[in-house]
Amino acid sequence: MSFTLATWNINSVRLREELVLKLLSEEAPDVLCLQECKSPVDKIPLEGFQALGYNHIVARGQKGYNGVAIISRLPMVEAGAEDYASLGHARHIAGRLENGVTIHNHYVPAGGDVPDRAVNDKFGNKLDYLTEMRDAFHADKPSKSILVGDLNIAPREDDVWSHKKLLKVVSHTPIEVEHFGEVMDAGGWSDVTRNDIPDGLLYSWWSYRARDWDAADKGRRLDHVWATPDIASAGHSSRIVRTARGWEKPSDHAPVFATFDL
Structure with missing residues (x-):
């Protein structure tokens, strides 16, 4: 079985329904994981998605904030939802395909503007969320699983437009990168995107603040596709659909794709 998966922070699925339909029509992933x-x-x-053959959904939502959903044209059942750091937010949903693969969709807290939990509770929430993810994976080692989502951390120097300038900016600070690495190590997760595209600058997010985001190209790779060691080698054909960032009234994120042969 081969299937293509995409992850996308849509920044309001109702406001940007037409963009989701455009992506589904033009790129045709088998599974689409949405955040925010x-x-x-x-x-x-759901009606428009169903008209395109996406008849299966698992989701957690709340009014105006957060929210995660997995829509699929492959049969899928819900496989749990976690509230890491006990925030009461809709930030995780899991779905299981008929081939036994579990897909975890996460929207990790952004962390606010100041990278200091002593003065910024949002940053503390982010670190706590990551710590509980790490501990959960230590306690229950995942297998035959894919983890995707807006993890709100660009871990590598070539995942940001300027490593030096962003070292003190939330999403690329050393303590966040350290927590990110601990989560990966705890679950034995493999970075499918970087396995496929090991070298060079790679971004999935560009700020709305840039007058010309494309020309300035001050991006960060905040959106990720991971897999457990038992299936990581089955992942291939990773790509970021950068053009989606330039669609009318876009999300500030671009969709990230990968294909799995399982």
Whole structure:
């Protein structure tokens, strides 16, 4: 079985329903994981997705904030949802395909603007969320699993437009990168995107603040596709659909794709 998966922080699934439909029509992933849906589950606009053959969904939602969903044209059942750091936020949902692969979709807290938990509770929440992810993977080693989402950390020097200038900017600080690495190590996760594209600058997010985001190209790779060691070698054909960042009224994130032969 071969299937293609995409992950995308959509920044409101209701506001950007047409963009989701455009991606599904033009790129046709078998599974699409969305973050920051900003919608209760019963308000997610499913009709258009279903018309394109995406008849399966698992989701967690809340009004106006956060929210995660996995829509699929492959049969899928819900496989749990975690509330790491006990924030009461809709930040994780898991779905299991018929081939036994579990897909975890995460929206890790952004962490606010100041990288100091003593003065910024949001940064503390982010570190706590990552710590609980790490501990959960230590306690229950995942297998035959894929983890995707907006993890809100660009870990490598070539995952940001300027390593030196962003060392004190939330998403690329050493303590965040350290926590990110501990989560990966705890689950034995493999970075599928960088396995496929090992070298060079690679971004999935560009700020709305840039007058011309494309020309300035001050991006960060905040969106990730991981796999457990037992299936990591089955992942291939990774790519970031950068053009989606230039669509009308876009999300500030671009979709990240990978294909798995399982």
